[in-house]
Amino acid sequence: MKITYYGTSASEAWPALFCNCQACTLARKYGGKNIRTRSQSLIDTTLLIDFPPDTNYHAQILHLNLQAIRTLLITHSHHDHFFPYDICMRSSDFASGTSGSRLSVYGNETTEKEFREAALICGNISQFVTFRRLEPFERILTEDGYSVTALLADHNQPEKSLMYLISRKNRTLFYAHDTGIFPECTWRFLEGQKLDFVSLDCTALSRNWQRGHMGFDAVDAVRKRLTEMNCIGPGTLLTLNHFAHFGNFTHDRICEIENPKGYQVAYDGCSYEF
Numbered sequence: 001m002k003i004t005y006y007g008t009s010a011s012e013a014w015p016a017l018f019c020n021c022q023a024c025t026l027a028r029k030y031g032g033k034n035i036r037t038r039s040q041s042l043i044d045t046t047l048l049i050d051f052p053p054d055t056n057y058h059a060q061i062l063h064l065n066l067q068a069i070r071t072l073l074i075t076h077s078h079h080d081h082f083f084p085y086d087i088c089m090r091s092s093d094f095a096s097g098t099s100g101s102r103l104s105v106y107g108n109e110t111t112e113k114e115f116r117e118a119a120l121i122c123g124n125i126s127q128f129v130t131f132r133r134l135e136p137f138e139r140i141l142t143e144d145g146y147s148v149t150a151l152l153a154d155h156n157q158p159e160k161s162l163m164y165l166i167s168r169k170n171r172t173l174f175y176a177h178d179t180g181i182f183p184e185c186t187w188r189f190l191e192g193q194k195l196d197f198v199s200l201d202c203t204a205l206s207r208n209w210q211r212g213h214m215g216f217d218a219v220d221a222v223r224k225r226l227t228e229m230n231c232i233g234p235g236t237l238l239t240l241n242h243f244a245h246f247g248n249f250t251h252d253r254i255c256e257i258e259n260p261k262g263y264q265v266a267y268d269g270c271s272y273e274f
């Protein structure tokens with residue numbers, strides 16, 4: 001299995017729109033891996049996670065091939081993960097070559113409602129996109145052969161924000177964005193799972209956030225509990241993602257702190273095979 005990260009920032013991007021803080025000033029100065037866009041990841045070539053306003057940029061500049069996508073998983077309704085109007089660009093009014101196949105979109109009740117509202121601008125979208133609502137702990141088998149289970153995140157209550165456990169050919173990835181330290185019902189579900197790759201929310205960096213999002217300390221607490229539960233081991237790849245423009249952090253500074261602890265630090269365009 002392979003994951004490619006196209007967007008690795010928190011909601012305001014990094015450098016953030018309108019922002020002149022130290023972290024954003026450093027990102028503009030150094031560029032490269034310090035330029036982070038809004039959240040989106042690709043599993044192999046056909047399974048996409050989230051659809052932010054930066055999707056168009058990911059397609060035009062970072063070569064995300066949207067034509068190949070069969071399945072789209074939405075984590076939650078925050079705008080940095082979900083811009084439904086651009087999903088409607090798959091209709092024949094706006095795109096050619098999409099006839100004869102439907103994109104299957106999965107998300108929670110809130111995202112379903114927002115998708116249906118956006119679809120009103122586009123009369124025939126149901127021929128090109130189907131939306132199916134998922135409840136926490138529901139498992140589906142996608143048409144491209146992935147077993148996907150939605151897990152409940154600690155984020156933006158009362159919306160049921162979803163994390164995803166994705167398996168194919170004996171490899172399992174756990175995509176944990178956006179979330180604080182997981183709810184107990186999710187910990188119970190994770191018992192007995194063997195995880196080959198874990199992508200963890202690290203929005204808060206050195207700030208000690210435990211709820212809604214995580215920082216370095218909360219991520220360590222999650223790793224400790226996953227280790228004690230035998231869900232992860234020495235062979236598991238652990239990646240941090242979804243960073244906010246805090247303090248005087250740069251990509252290299254985050255790596256200096258977190259690489260020695262065994263975490264990879266995601267950046268826009270990076271990929272991992274496992």
Ligand SMILES: [Zn+2]
Nearest residue numbers: 010011080178
């Ligand atoms: Zn987010």
Ligand SMILES: [Zn+2]
Nearest residue numbers: 019021024245
């Ligand atoms: Zn800033």
Ligand SMILES: [Zn+2]
Nearest residue numbers: 076078155178
């Ligand atoms: Zn969010």
